[in-house]
Amino acid sequence: MTPRYAQRMAKVQPSAIGELLALGADPSIISFGGGYPDATLFPATQLDAVFHEVLRQPGGAAMQYAPSNGLPRLRDQIAGLMTADGVPCTADDVLILQGSQQGLDFAARMLIDPGDVIVTEDPTFLGALIAFQPSQPDYAVVPVDAEGMRTDILAATLAANPRARMIYTVPDFQNPTGVTLSLARRKELIALANRHDLIVLEDTPYRHIRFAGESLPTLKSLDTEGRVIHLGSFSKVLVPGLRIGWAVASPDLLARMGLLKVAADTQTSTLNMAAASLFLDRYDLAAHIVTLRQAYARKKEAMLDAIRQYLPQDITATDPEGGLFTWLTFDEGFDATAFMRDVALPKARVAYVPGESFFPLTPRPNHARLNYSAPSEAMIRTGIAALGHALHAHRSLR
Ligand SMILES: Cc1ncc(COP(=O)(O)O)c(C=O)c1O
Secondary structure (H helix, E strand, C coil): CCCCCCHHHCCCCCCHHHHHHHHCCCCCCEECCCCCCCHHHCCHHHHHHHHHHHCCCHHHHHHCCCCCCCCHHHHHHHHHHHHHCCCCCCHHHEEEEEHHHHHHHHHHHHHCCCCCEEEEEECCCHHHHHHHHHHCCEEEEEEEECCEECHHHHHHHHHHCCCEEEEEECCCCCCCCCCCCCHHHHHHHHHHHHHHCCEEEEECCCCCCECCCCCCCCCHHHCCCCCEEEEEECCCCCCHHHCEEEEECCHHHHHHHHHHHHHHHCCCCHHHHHHHHHHHHHCCHHHHHHHHHHHHHHHHHHHHHHHHHHCCCCCEECCCCECCEEEEECCCCCCHHHHHHHHHHHHHCEECEEHHHHCCCCCCCCEEEEECCCCCHHHHHHHHHHHHHHHHHHHHHC
16 A cells, blocks of 8 residues: 655655765775764773663662653753753753654654744754654754854844744754854854744753863853753763763753653663663763763864875865864865765765755755764774875866
């Protein structure tokens, strides 16, 4: 039979980029494609110990159902982390999610009717667009420069979009560009959200992976009207396989997200919540994050050095102060998707994410996102050299 799908499925479609990236999974290809942390840095021994221990808790507690908003002890620990980061809160203000990705889905489902407008950075995180799509939003986009979202342009965008309901932003080391929203623009963004009565969805998985510069206040810490939904995640600082993220928001918003949590999956895995909680009790997450910062800082330098050495000089790369990605800008007219399909994958044996999929409205083909956290420094050099060679050869043919 041919199922008659609901209208919300109209834009829930596999992307051509996804199919292209699947080719990058070939082990003989050096992939700068995924947003994966370095698996060699996973605290596997410690996780082994905490899983062993939680499985032996009295009454099989870690194997039982748990409160749908999350284990109280873990919510309390996350509230402690948030308080230390300038967002004073208690366990009651924290909702545990199945990764921060679930918070993107819930925020859209809770706030967006078909045709309502979500305002995003341009480019923005592809996974957020995937999460928002079933809620059938329209988009309004705001360009990004070295200081993040152009809030001067945001003002006009909001004025022109009376159906705007939510501003989605990744303020720290944005995915895909790596740029960070400046303090002045953080304040401006909050002031504009207040003026236009909008929700701000602040997505911060990379926030603590900072190599340089001073940490900037979260949007949530600047929020005086309870309109920021802050999303955090253990994916990049602990392991993504635990699938533990969280939301911190005003009581009403959080309670409604909690209702969607019950509807979606009842609760996040008790076992994983218990293991994460015991990990935080037994081990020093902050020290682990220092190790990650040092390793990723070295890898970022290795990638930027290789880019300077091997890529044609007019191709620019962002120099992020943290996070996992740099963003390449090629000359106008260059098609990074076609180049990946025809040259980078089959000839250079290198994968990246072509930039076009990160633009909600008007794809711009002359960009690529490169990840430096997953490959080794040696693979970074080899892969960028191969990419550079292929780009030079491609140019000499034009
Ligand atoms: C900006 C951004 N938000 C959310 C996520 C989802 O992360 P999680 O593993 O916490 O669901 C990612 C993952 O790469 C991301 O880059």
